[in-house]
Amino acid sequence: MRTAFLRLARADLLARPGQTVLTAVAIFAAATALVVTLALRAGLDDPFAHAQAETRGAHMAVHGDLSDADVAALAALPGVVAADARAHDHEQATLNDTTVEVGLEALPAADAAVDRPHVTEGRRPQAPGELLVERSFARETGLRVGDRFALGTVVGLAVTTEQATYPRWDPGLIWTPDVTAPGRRVGVRLEDPEATDAFAAAARRALPGTRLEFTDWHGVRDTITDQTRTNAIVIGINTLLALFAVGFTVATVISGRVLAQRREIGMLKAVGFTPRGVVALLVGEYLAIGLVAALLGLVAGAAIAPLLLEPMANVLATPTPSALAPAPLALALAAILAAVALFTAVPALRAGRVNTVDALALGRSGATGRASRAAGVAAALRLPTVARLGVKDAFTSRSRATLTIAALTFMVVTLVAALSVEATFHRVIDDPALRAKPWDVRVEAPSALAAVADDPDVAAATTITGLQVTGPRGEIEARALGDGFGAFPYAVPDGRMFAKPGEAIAGRGLYDELGLKVGDELTVQAAGGPVTLTLVGRHVEPDDDGRVLIFPAASLPEPLEPSAVIATFTPQADQAAAADRLERATGAAAELPEEEVRGERADVRPILLGSSLLLVAIGLVNLLATLLLVTRERARDFAIFKAVGLTPRGVLGVVNAGGAALGAIAIVVGIPLGLLIFRGVMIGMNPSEGTDVIGTPGPFALALTIPFVLAVTALASSLPGRKAARTPAATVLRAE
Structure with missing residues (x-):
């Protein structure tokens, strides 16, 4: 019986080679698309966690002038499972006629337990004067593998979770073997990644009188996630649609061909095949086609996927995922074969129930004309x-x-x-303003307000200060705008822009978290004292899930050092040329949103x-x-x-x-x-x-x-x- 089944299946496939090839091509295309789609979706599954795992990212980093004894004390704190200390220094470098601040860091060992940069292009430095550059910094400044400048020769690019992408976080990171500086950075991994606050408190107690600065992995993750959320959503939408399209393609091609074989099914029933035997024959026949086509599709998908995975990794600030991961490939093969079996069996069962005489005469049931x-x-x-x-x-x-x-x-x-x-x-x-950046240029030089305002293409300029304030439920990210803030209106769909000190706007996430509405008052601790603000509007805010508060700097009890200068250009200004001129005038980076x-x-x-x-x-x-x-x-x-x-x-x-x-x-x-x-x-x-x-x-x-x-x-x-x-x-x- 098995031999008869095989002969019948072989004869049917060879009787119409064009249809057989087309069916195989359809399954091949579906398998190729499925492999690419699953690879992309795997990259979307918590990209920061993937990057942190690849780089053994620190849960907390401690910066300061630390001795070996200080490092040992930090490594011995409760909850620390791994620590790595390396020299860290700041340098000024001129790139494309712009002076930028660079964070030079001693190159860690390839198997370092904490914060080992993941090389995405080129290689690791092997000699003094060779540089490994953080990828987002290289992309922003135009550095490529092989480029030479004052600090050395770029031999590789890498990703890290030491900090978020440049220029949102600066300075730009560069690793090199020959760094000697009193400053050190100690990255630690904790048994409980959520215990960063407890670690920071313990570190201060262990090293009293030592000035320490901390970088919490939560802040790095939140910044990267905020930056990549929209792009991740866009990629997610496309891959979801692709999954549906793959399913419909297999369903249409397989079930359509089975339905077209009702005349042949009638002949099989006429010579003694039961409906179950007909289904078994057809399922086996199409599974044979599906297996060969799907395997070829897996190979093609694995070859095509890197063309999309590399730009996706750049967008999401992660290492490029492998297209040869066994799990997605096995899942794709299983899904294709399961779909082939399902969409063969269902129409075959329906066709098997057709009256044999009708099937032989018309080739389809219910043919009425x-x-x-x-x-x-x-x-x-x-x-x-x-x-x-x-x-x-x-x-x-x-x-x-x-x-x-x-x-x-x-x-x-x-x-x-x-x-x-x-x-x-x-x-x-x-x-x-729809990105909460209602300005044309941001100059990373807090003291350069006068120089920026004097530029002939600048229509208005003021300062912006980033700070943390303490609200009813903990820390809140905030921004304070200097005098002349009226020239920088945020996008405010609900309510209005603040017009005077004591008024504020907030993102949707902050309103939802605190259960507030436009018109309510919010008291926060900032700049050494309480500040009561009237919430007059909700602004569009992409950062920190909308949990951001913005108000005039004059609302604070004490003035704070600004973070940057922001400005708008005149309508006729050449913005790129004006930004270049401001960079030369201030010696600081000028960012165009x-x-x-x-x-x-x-x-x-x-x-x-x-x-x-x-x-x-x-x-x-x-x-x-x-x-x-x-x-x-x-x-x-x-x-x-x-x-x-x-x-x-x-x-x-x-x-x-x-x-x-x-x-x-x-x-x-x-x-x-x-x-x-x-x-x-x-x-x-x-x-x-x-x-x-x-x-x-x-x-x-x-x-x-x-x-x-x-x-x-x-x-x-x-x-x-x-x-x-x-x-x-x-x-x-x-x-x-």
Whole structure:
């Protein structure tokens, strides 16, 4: 019996090699997309935790002029499981005609127990004068492997969790073997990573009179997470859509082909096969195809994935994940084979229940010759006869047509989501207040207010001070703006911008955490005393999940040293040239929020493009499979049409019309669905600012999806259409 099964399966696969190859190609495409998608999603699963694990990141770092005895005392504190001390110094370096502050650090051993930088490009330094540069600092300053400057030669780039990405956190980090300085940095890993406050208190008690500065891993994580949240959401949306598209592709291709084999199923039943035997035969047949195609897809996916994983790692500030991780590959193979088995067994069971005589006579159940509703709509619209026939044929199998429309709809949804991402980036670029940066330039020189204000292209300038204040439930991140703050209005969807000392605005997260509303008063401890602030508005705040408080610096009981100078430019100013001029005048970095957003958009574009192309390829294969099956099922009808005078061009038009009908429905459903899905996911994954920053593509941009999808359907229709047009009518009718 087993031999008979094998012979029948082999004969069926070889009888229609084109269909067999197409099925294999569809499974291959699905497996390739699944491997890439799972690899991307693995990278999205807590990227900071992945980076910290790769680098053995410290839970707390202690900076100060520390002796060996001091280091030993810190390492012996309760709860410390590992410690590593290294020399640390600050230097000034000139890069691209700009002076930047550099944190020079002694290169740790490759197997250091704490804070070992993970090399992403090049190699580790091996001799004095060789430099390993932190990746975000290198990208910001244009440093590449092989570059030489005053401090040495760059031989490698690396990621670390010692601090967040540059320039949000500075100075820029560089590791080199030849650092000698009194300053030391001691990184410690704790048995309980949450016990950082207890460790800091114990360190102060152990080293009384020693000035210590601490870097808590929570602060590093929160900053990196805040910076990468939007990009992570964007990547997450695309990968989720890809997973759905893969499922629909396998379902459509496999179940569609099984349904097209009802005549063969009737013959098997006529010679004695039970419904269970029919299912076993077909499942085994398609699993054989699926196994070979899926294995090839795993290889292709593992080769393609690094092209998207590297830019994703840059976006998320993590080491580049491996595309050869056994777990995602095994999961992809298991998922593909399970989908093949499921979507073979279900339609095979349905087909097995069809009356044998009907299956032999018609090749499908329930064939009544009655026009579908879609054909009725085509007739009501007075479409040409060729178009009506194409619409009718496309819906010969409603279940297959529905699955194909769903797969094409997901392709449209992905395109709309990509357009929505572009619209969101454009909106944020045009209005930096939507990133809580209502200025054109930020100069990291707190004492340079006068120099910045005197620049001819500067319209207004003031200071900004970052500080921690103590609220009812602990520390709150805060910012204080200097005099002239009225020229720097934040985006305030609810309430208004503060207008005088004693008023404040806050992000959504702070309102939610403290149970406050606009108009309430909030008392905090800041600058040595209590400060009572009236909350007059809610501003858009991407940092710290919106748990940020902003108020005039004059509200504080004592003045604080500003963190930076912020300024707006005149409308006619060349912002890039003005920023360069300010850097030369102040000797400090000048950050343009617009350039930061443009950089993020450039980073995320390859990922969006790659995942979108995968979905387009899946949609193309899916539609091609559907139309080939329709052509096969309707071969007799096409032969009759040609016998009564339908030209080969007319047959091609029928097939093209069927594909266009499926694509048109996908466009009508996919465009609004894409807008809703993008908005819903953005709000759900980023409640603190999602509703306030979402951009909507314009009508012209959305209209571009129409010719694109129709072009895909025309491309997919060309092969089955030409095949149907070239098949001689006499050959088909003689077989009947």
